[in-house]
Amino acid sequence: MDRKGLILKKTNKRLALAGLSTAALLLLSGCVQTHRVNGILVPTQAAQHGFIYTWLVRPMSDFIDLFAHNMHLGYGLGIILVTLIIRLLILPLGLNQAYKSTYMQEKMAYLQPVFAPLNERLKNATTSEEKMAAQQALMQAQKDNGVNMLSSIGCLPMLIQWPFFIALYNAAMYTPGIMASTFMGINLAKPSLILTIISGVLYFLQTWISTFGMSDEQKKTSKTMLIMSPAMIVVFSFMAPAAAALYWAVGGLVIVIQQVIITFIMKPNMKKKIDAEFKTNPPKVMDAPKDVTPNAVQENFKAITSQPNATEQKHATKKSGRNAGKQKRD
Template sequence: MKKMKKKLTLAGLTAAGLLLLSGCVQTHIVDGVRVPTEAATHGITYNLLVRPMSAFVDLFAHNLSMGYGWAIILVTLIIRFLILPLGLNQAYKSTYMQEKMAYLTPVFAPLQERVKNAQTPEERMAAQQALMAAQKDNGINMFASLGCLPMLIQWPFFIALYNAAAYTTGISSATFYGINLGHSSIVLTIISGALYFIQTWISTLSMTPEQKKTGMAMLIMSPAMIVIFSFMSPAGVALYWAVGGLVMVIQQIIISFIMKPRMRRKIDEEFTKNPPKINNEGLKDVTPSSVQENFKAITSERNDKEKQNKTGGRNAGKQNRK
């Protein structure tokens, strides 16, 4: 039930974000084409975000004679790469905490089992307090990785790009390699979905088995939502999502194959110098014996690997995660 709730919440948040993008500018149908209403063109969102971004698209489409297809691609790339450092910074913080949590799984697993198997409210409260204390003692603070500033900075650009791609005058009648940008396109819908699938698939390659349980849900939901909304939107919007998906793939490659290995080496060094701390004082042990045995086995295995590492063996942390 909890897993299902998480999946539904994730899908809801994704849908809400996409709906927010599409609902920022009020529109109506004119001659079979969806365009902003007269009131919307005088609104704050349209004038502060959409109109300047539309002018930016027009700059490439008309002044540089590139056409609207290439204009959408270039503007999307420029904006995406400008805000890429913010995205990487936020991804670094959240991924670092996730990797640290994964490393400390043998420490937290018994406490989590005690919370789960507590027989009285007092036992549950004590176990929860011990878990939070253990997380604090070992430098775990998931809220520190949930900073809103990077997203708040990026969101206006996404809103502007989405609406500019959807409602810039001229895009509805433009074509891009035979694709009518004013109507939905199966080709661009498939490309968009495939790129977001690749991005989420790459993200699962360096995950631990525990992390993959959540990652696999994203592997399906994220591309599925993009496919649905791309198919429901003009091809100009699907083109914007396809280019954005390409940048997301590049960002995920950096995170999975450059950031994560460095993080794991850093975490290994950190806990080699300062071993994990845990305080079970005052707790009634309601952990199943199988979990206790598993904890001891994992701890023993980690100690053996640390000894091998000191004598020139392979990196202990990497072996542990493999």
């Protein structure tokens, strides 16, 4: 896969994850059935005994109450502290996955001169045989140089994070007392334009920082994510009570910190590591693979069949000898 294809694949993966995350959020947040009491959405009695509420939302609500009631910090600070604690606990998972993905991307970029001729051969292939031969050659070159893009693909961090995120989101929405509280003059029961703007800016900042060090081609491909991610958060925050928007804003701050670590610490060190790795073991340039296209096969077949076999050569030699002897006697 060439660099442009890799960037496109990465962007498509991000869009797919964003879509999956959106669907999961809407699905799991909808698992807690609600009804209005005095104009406020609260979980129904049935929902309060359901699996999602019992095992995810209620423990997270109790965690928020620990700061809000027991420590007398209020629900606003309670949401902020719980969100920060959970986000920071799972931060190593996100950084680990980002490290693997970024390492392979930087390695692919370093080895681009090695893969370029093979990618060109694959691009110019016109038959299935040619494509198969070019793909095999490219895969072998990647294997010889220690490139395995599958090692950077994993859903485990996402699967581990989602129960916490869903619990936090619903706890911020439905913890008794939150909807009657304020934070810095902001009514946590109603949508907040200020928190919506803060959330959108933070998620835009995260995607913008991720473009640092990218080529113009990479930046062009990443424009979609630069708009899509903050736009989704703005819509979610504006449609939800300020308590949920506060959760998104605090989460956005942690994501910005994570992106700063990836862009300004991980990537430079990774490039030095790759340079040292290939200085010790230079990249392996694969020889041009054997041509197995139909035209080549036909030409080889004609060349072979046009040559006389051993029996024909023997008869031809004998005949030539008899003719030579006859001419000598004459």
